[in-house]
Amino acid sequence: MTTREALFDDLSALLGKRGLLTDGGDMERYRVDWPGYRGAAPLAVARPSTTRQVADVVSYCHRHDIPLVPQGGHSGLVGGALPDADYPELVLSLERMTAxxxxxxxxxxxxxxxxxxxxxxxxxxxxxxxxxxxxxxxxxxxxxxxxxxxxxxxxxxxxxxxxxxxxxxxxxxxxxxxxxxxxxxxxxxxxxxxxxxxxxxxxxxxxxxxxxxxxxxxRPQVSRTALLACPDIDAVLKLYALARRSCCDLLTAFELVPRTCLELAMEALPELRDPLETPSPVYVLMEAAASGPADLDAMIENLFERGFEAGALTDGVLASSETQARNLWHIREAMLEGQRNRGEHLRTDISIPISSLSAFHERASHEIQDLYPQATVIAYGHIGDGNLHFNILPPPGLEADERAALLHELEERLFGIVDDFDGSISAEHGIGRFKQSAFLETLSEPEYDIMRGLKHLLDPRCLMSPGRILPRPID
Structure with a gap:
């Protein structure tokens, strides 16, 4: 491997002064992602401005056995883009390639x-x-x-x-x-x-x-947003099936928002107001959009009628302006900030067959609450694709080591239930490093062999994002 000084000189020659960061202060923001997880100090941060420059940097790293990790907008949740603490890595940021x-x-x-x-x-x-x-x-x-x-x-x-x-x-x-x-x-x-x-x-x-x-x-010419109150998750699923039929394939979003999340949103964003007069155990935030002359109001009113008749809907509000629609969507955004404000907690990103969501939610909630009655379950997500963010806030006042041990135990317990429902431990966030152990436990031998074979074919030296998804090979 080349020396650090030679690395700096060679990459500076390839990228120019703006294309390489080596100062610790300048590199600090490349060590932190959105949840606040920190990585180690990278060897340097390469900032190419063209595909050719990316290729030159990667080719250089390949010749000199330098591991590297590509980095985007620092919004990952599984530690995949953070520089490794055990093996010094070069960060390659694409932030200058914006055309x-x-x-x-x-x-x-x-x-x-x-x-x-x-x-x-x-x-x-x-x-x-x-x-x-x-x-x-x-x-x-x-x-x-x-x-x-x-x-x-x-x-x-x-x-x-x-x-x-x-x-x-x-x-x-x-x-x-x-x-x-x-x-x-x-x-x-x-x-x-x-x-x-x-x-x-x-x-x-x-x-x-x-x-x-x-x-x-x-581009949609018209859209409608509604917040609907439901008595329980079973009712939410019944309402979802009605919405898919009532809205003629124009349904774009169907989000589960439990009462706990609504309260977290109002806590994080005090100017938010409770949209309905009477609190409900769960809500649905839904949107339909059309690029042509569709009567969305009539479709949603029909859904309201059918939902009330089926007992799946107890109350609801249809936004009458873009401002009201934005205010309803602020609930979905602010509840994430509300969770973050509560400190370190278990974030999951699971996927379950849609028809099994209610049974999964009931079993997982009961098991977690029975074992850890002081923990707070926050389960929300994308009902329309079976993606549930089943998050858990630990009891307040725990020491760091005690909290970490509890979160690990909670995750293992929850992932076991996911497996029983033939679900996935990652619907959209990926594996990275944080989910690797749990992911490997779910792989069959053929799946592992295929993935390892692809990695070895394209990256036999394991220099590109090493240790993410699959473990580093043993020397």
């Missing part, structure tokens, strides 16, 4: 750099009278390369699918520095293996996404 390369409103596609911020992509699509439907709380900071690499989900999955369904082509720098150019804006392409799919959800372990061709949609 919207091309927008084609007739083909309904957009080509972008991997470091382009999601909100910028959505704004550029809207300017062309189109819509890019990926919607995340972190869309003002997350980068599309990270969205692709983690197969991001978000609020609109039930209508538009995960990131995997929104990508038509990719440009990827492979672990040896070669560039895979698959930037074809084709809606149909059935020529052998679909190589781009290897890199979607691979969390930067197989290559660095430097460009993407994205699928666009007609």
């Amino acid at each position: 919207i390369r091309h927008v084609d409103p007739i083909n309904f596609t957009m080509s972008v750099d991997g470091g382009c911020v999601l909100q910028s992509i959505k704004d550029a699509a809207a300017a062309a009278d189109c819509d890019f439907p990926l919607s995340l709380g972190a869309q003002g900071s997350c980068q599309i390369g990270g969205n692709v690499s983690t197969n991001a989900g978000g609020l609109n999955v039930l209508r538009y699918g995960m990131m995997r369904q929104l990508v038509l082509g990719l440009e990827v720098v492979l672990p040896d520095g070669r560039i895979y150019n698959g930037m074809k804006a084709l809606h149909k392409n059935n020529t052998g293996y679909d190589l781009k799919q290897l890199f979607i959800g691979a969390e930067g372990t197989l290559g660095i996404v430097t460009g993407a061709v994205l699928k666009l949609f007609p």
Whole structure:
């Protein structure tokens, strides 16, 4: 391996003064992600501005056996982009690669750099009278390369699918520095293996996404947001089935919000007001949107009528303006901040068959509360795709070691129940390092062999995001 001084000199020559950070203070923000998790100090932070520069840096690292970790908008939740504490790594940030390369409103596609911020992509699509439907709380900071690499989900999955369904082509720098150019804006392409799919959800372990061709949609001309009160989770699922039929495939979001989360939101954002006069155990925050002349009001009123008749709905409010709609969505955003304000807690991102969500919720809640009555269960999420964020706030006043041990025990218990329901321990956040042990326990031998084989084929020296998803190979 080259010396640190030679590394600095060589990378500076490749990237220029703006392209390399070596000072500890300058590198500090690259050690922290959104939840506050900290990584070790990196060897340096490389900030290329072109795909060619990315390839040059990766090729250099490959020649000199330097491990590296690509980094996007610091919004990950599983520690996948943080520099490793045990093995010094180079951070490669795509933050200078922000170009919207091309927008084609007739083909309904957009080509972008991997470091382009999601909100910028959505704004550029809207300017062309189109819509890019990926919607995340972190869309003002997350980068599309990270969205692709983690197969991001978000609020609109039930209508538009995960990131995997929104990508038509990719440009990827492979672990040896070669560039895979698959930037074809084709809606149909059935020529052998679909190589781009290897890199979607691979969390930067197989290559660095430097460009993407994205699928666009007609921009919604009208949307309606409603907050609905339900007596229990069974009623929520019954209402969901009614909503899928009443809203004619125009349903874009159907979010479970328990009363606990509503209170956390109002705690975090005091200007929020309780939208309904009478508190309810659970709520649904739903949205429907249309790009043509659809009567959404009539559809939602029909849903209200059918929901009341079926006993699935006890109250509700339909936003009558964009301002009211934004205020309702502020609940969904503020409840995350409310949890964060309560300190370290168990965050999970599980997926269960939709029809089993109520049974899972009942069993998991009862087991957790019976074992740890002072813990607070907060289960919310995307009902339309079976993604439940089953989070647990530990009792206050615990010492750090005691809290860490409890959270680990809670996670093991919860993941065991997920397995009983044939679910997934990660619906959209990925594996990274934090979920690796639990993930490996779920893999069959063929699955592990295939994944390990792909990693070895593309990155035999294990230099690209080593130790993420799969463990480092034993020397």
